Amino acid sequence: MNTSVPLDSPRQQLDALARTRADLSGADVPVWWTGDVYVNAPGEAYRHLFGFEGLNVARVVPTEDGYDLLSREIAFYQDPRTREVLDTWSNPWTGEEVRVCHVTNDPVNQRWTLETRWGPFRVPTTRLGDRICFNMDIPLAYPSPLPVAEFPDHSADDTYRALELFQFFTSAGALADESLTSVPCELSWARLSPWLPWMRMGDRPGGLVFHTRGVKLGSYDEVPETTRVQIDAHYPEYASAPEAWSEPNETSWTWFRRHLQGSPA
Template sequence: MADPAGNLKAFVRTRASLGPEDTVVWWTGNVHAQVPGENFRQLFRFEGFSIGRIEEVDGGYRFLAREAAFYQDPRTGEILSTWANPVTGAEDEVLHIWNDPVNMELLLDGPRGPWRAPVTEVGDEVMWAQDILLAYPSPLPVADFPDNSADDMYRAAELFQFFCRRSDLDRADLASVPCRFSWARLSPWLPWMRMGGRPGGLVFHCHGTKLGGYDELPEHLRKYVAEHNPSYAHAPEEWSAPNETSWTYFRKRYPGGIGQEPPV
C-alpha cells in the first residue's frame, strides 16, 4: 500500500472495478437537523445509489458516474414528494438528488499532487478514509436566492470510509473486491427547504455496500428510477464536466429561486 501505483489500483478495485462493467453502490441512513442550542432532530430517512464505470487513462483512471438519492418519511420510508417543514411550518416541494455527472479523476500525479489514499490495515481488514472538506463560491448567491442560500460560500464536509479485506485485494483474479462503506456529510440547509440564513444545518449519516449490479438495488428504488429518470440505470457513456450537485441542480430547476416555474 506504500507504493502509489499499488495504492491507486487497490483503491479503484475497492471503490469500483477495473473491469468494463458498471459499479453500483447503495446506501441508507438518516438526515438530522442541528441548530445551536437545540437537540438534534431526525428529518428524513435517506437512501440512494451511485452507478459508474472506470476508464484507464494516461497516469491513472477516470471514474464516470451519476448518483441518485431520495428523502424519505422517517417512519415509513416512503419517498416524499412534499415535506411539512417543522421549523418554518411551510409545505415544501422535495427536490431529490439527481446528480449527473459525478465524475472523478484518479491520477498518480493529479492537480493536488501525487496520489496517496490514506489507508489503515488491521489484520485482514483494510480501511480507506477520505475527508473532503469543501469551501468554494456558492452557485446560489444570497442576494439572488435569499430564501434558498445561507452564505455566498458553500462550506461542507464529506467524510467517507471504505472497508475491504486484504485477502480479497491479494486475489489478482478479482477486478472488483467486495466493499462496505460509511458516509457522513455536514452541510447547510438544502435550498428547497427555504431556510435562508437560519442558524444551523444538516448532518447526513449513512452506510452502504457495493452491489453486484443495478438489478440488486432494492425494487422500490428501481421502480422510482424507471418512472422518473431511467438513464440512472446505467453509468454515463462519456466524460463530461462540471459535476452536478444539489445546489447546481436546484439552480437549473429554479433559476429565480422557489416560486419560479421550472424551465421547460
C-alpha cells in the same frame, strides 16, 4: 491464504482503490446506500428529519496517468418513520409546505491521477484485522451556486461549506488476489452541510448531518426494491453509468439553480 497487500506506491494505492470502488474491467458498478438526515443547529436538540436512500452507478476508464471515474447518482428523501419517499415536506420552523427535490446528480465524475496538485496520489488506509479501510475526508469551501442576494430564501452564505467523510471497507484477502478486477466493498458516508435549498430556511443558523452506510452490488438487479422502483418508474437513466466524460459535476445546489426552484429575488 496470503493477505499481504502492497500499498506502498501511488500506482498500487490507485489500483487498489479503483478495484475497491469500481471494477478495472470497465463494467458498471452500482453502490447502494441507506441512512438518515439530522438537524444540526445552535441551541436546538438534534432532530431526525429524513430517511435517505440512494444509488451511485460508476465505471472506471483507464487514462495515461490513472483513471477517470464516470458516475451518476440519485437519492431519495424519506419520511423518517415510514421510510416512504416524500413528495412534499412541512417545514416545522416556517410552517410552509415545500416540494421535496430529490438528489439527481448527473454527472458525478472524478479524475484519479498518479500525480496530483498535492503531489503523488495517496489515500489513507487502515488495516482492521482481515479488512482494509480506505478513508477520504473532504472539506469543501467554494463560491455558492446560490448567492444570498439572488436566493435569500434558499441560501444563507455566499460560500458553500461542507465536510464529506467517506470510508470504503474491503477484504485484505480479496485485494491480495491480483487476478480480481473488482473486490467486495462496504462503505460509510457522512456529510455536514448547509440546509438544502428546497427547505427554504433562509439565513436561519444551522444545517444538516447525513449519516449513511452502503454496499457495492454485483448488478443493478440487486438494488433493493425501495430504490429500484423509483428509478425504474421515473429516472431510468440512473440505472447505468455515463458513457463518456462530461463536466461540470452536478450537485443539489447547481441543480436547484438550473431549475430555478422557487422565485429568486
